[in-house]
Amino acid sequence: MQAQSEDNPWAIGIGVNAIDFYPVGEDMPQGDMFNEYFNVEDHWNIIPSVSKLTVGRYIGAGFSAELAGSLNRIDKFGDASTDDLTYYGIDGGVNYSFKELINPEGWFDPYLSLGGGYTWVDEEGFGTANGGLGFNFWLTDNIAFNVESKYKHAFDNELNKHFQHSAGFKIAFGGTDTDGDGIYDDEDECPETPGLEEFNGCPDSDGDGIPDKDDACPELAGPAEFNGCPDSDGDGVADPQDECPNVAGLESLNGCPDADGDGIKDSEDECPNEAGPAANNGCPWPDSDGDGVLDKDDQCPDVAGTAANNGCPEVTVEVINELNEYSKTILFDLGKSSIRKESYDALDSISEIMNEYPQTVFHIEGHTDSQGSDAFNLKLSKERAASVRNYLVEEDGIDASRITSEGYGESRPIATNKTAAGRQQNRRVEVSLEKNREE
Template identity: 65%
Template sequence: MKHLNSILAAALFIFAIGVVSAQDQNNPWAIEVGVNAVDVYPVGITDNGRLPALAGALEVKGDLFDEYFNQNDHWNILPSVSRISVGRYIGNGFTFTAAGAVNRIDKLGDLEVDDLNYYSADGEIKYSFRDLINGPGGWFDPSIGIGGGYTWVDDIGFGTANALANVRFWVTENVALSFQSTYKHAFEDEYGIIHFQHSAGVAFKFGGKDTDGDGIYDKDDECPETPGLPEFNGCPDSDGDGIEDRNDACPNTPGLAEFNGCPDSDGDGIADPQDACPTVPGIAALNGCPDADGDGITDADDQCPNEAGPAANNGCPYQDRDNDGVLDKDDQCPDVPGTVANNGCPEVTVEVINQLTEYAKTILFDTGRSTIRPESYAVLQNIVDVMKEYPTASFVIEGHTDSVGRESTNQKLSDSRAAAVRDYLTTIGMDSSRLSSIGYGESRPIASNKTKAGRQQNRRVEISLKK
């Protein structure tokens, strides 16, 4: 029986090292080094478990878990690195581990004995509750397990069946402090020692594969052979424009999402590949070429490129169509009465801004979201109608919230609501180049957030003139 137990323990030890598969899916292997303590007293020696070879004919007997934490009187500790283990994760929270330990026994319960050499080799199967408690990647990692092994005390050897509890505290992604307590039940009635073995150590996990070296493990990397970015699941964004190469029509030139990653160098809203004048702002109707005076004639064909005029007069003005006292050649808004000070375009007054803001304050959204409610569409059309009366003015849509909830959530909500109003105005005819949006979250209240009425006033959208 003794030899059979030795063969069983050795086979289990080899299996745990060579076959078992580590600490999480990204880094399946783990090595732990530390110290161990052997304690007989909390389990004692059964009536059939006398140790004449070690302790004479005396019984060393305590109740289960009796003085379990009494390290001063009962624990045997070797003051050096005395335990090492190797483990491999196999999935679904299970880990196989092989462990070896050495110690020096001078206390068997309440008995003092001559220094006895202690050696153990164990195989363990553990289940971790880490993901259940913390979610993937949590720092608190408790587990339970079972196993078996073989223990030698001087020249006496015996097999054991083990039950264990372990907890690890991950201080970094790959390093943890580990504490374990193992109950070892001896197979040998005459020579076996039923005992606890406690251990503490530092665990290091490793083994994750990252072929392209971009810090994203191959199993999570959609482009495992090309260095990429976490936000694109490991795929590259060569030009750094926030659009991954796979979806970028111009992967080597920074561009905009609205143009599938291609640039709009002159900022005229027409992507460079489709722009006949890519370095000079233009208009879509003229394939991206400029019409500085807005008379519908490209600057190249306009004899008065900086003054609006009809094609019949080769682009040069000769009238004051809006009768505002500014000739068309000088009038930046020849069809809209304006002022001389504003080059023939109407000026936006404080009253107009106040009117727009009053309109904006009545815009309704779905609760906690940035979706505009249909009953607000009419007032949004009124806003566009007013804005169109001032064709050279640009406006800023401002979002505000009350202070209920997290500040970061309120900031995000105010940003998205302001952007939603801006985007809707462009869909009903407002030039997007004249609109911008910004969210101020809860930072600019106009009333007290301590009352319901005050909070309602603070949840608002306002419109200001862009300077």
């Protein structure tokens, strides 16, 4: 910006001044206000040397304070001539610039000034109230050609009021540019590192159009969509976040490929060309028994079964019937729950069948005929069912959790109790499925 401002708060001026007493009076030898305002030859007092010095300080919001010292020699007092009189003036005031309002980036800088001072003409001194209009024409950022016209109203004598015109050069200075990039520190977002004006003084080391301070990869050129980082493999994942920066991959896998599409990146997939779950390291689950139920879900992975029974074989009616063919041959000592030795083969055959269905829970039922008391029959049936269960568990190694037993006494006859043949059928042990039994 070309102006005295916060960047260059100080300004000194050097120039010449002209004193004109004529266009401020009402009678001869002074004319009316502004009369013959530009009559340089007849009314202006000028000495051919540097005759005015100023020093100013920017305050803010277009305002600046200025102190001026000037000298001259007076030989024209309006239309009258006079002996050469010495003229000294010391003035102070405040200037307000219109530059920000009319052309912030331009060179034309008009301003108004208000203030006061003290003037000596020969040996007479008097105070003045000052008001003026001036123009700075900024030739560079720091140097301006200045013209100004200021009215000085004298308090002690109407004859001493006058205009002072001046022209010269003004030099603005005082701005700090630590890194020397031409951008003052107060506007430089990177004041200690040389940078570019387009980035408010910050550098762009890799030339990708993103200043280093906002560039996640300041030494490597990259597009804005990746915060200035490159995407070497073109997969839409910036290299710093890409775990496989040289091989195009998927954003969901941090830029790594997944050839079989199973959601496991190839570098961690033990079967990169064959889809499988993460739980099996990217390889498909096996089905060892070929029953259509994967081993991970198959409770009987080495025995073909059904999906409905979690991969285990299901007990059919035929199997239950086979079990009960063996159970019919189980014999007990008379009126007791002890099993006769000749029944052991039948029990072993029952356990072999049960082992084919490792996930099935079987139920051993004990029944009696109607002879004897109900209480005795119920107790005997419970004990005989328990004896069968104990043999299968303790002798044949069936898991105890897979066999339950219960006695029902004479409550569930399958034949008449009036004949010996019927009572023999009712004295029995049966095998059923635990989930199907009725209480």
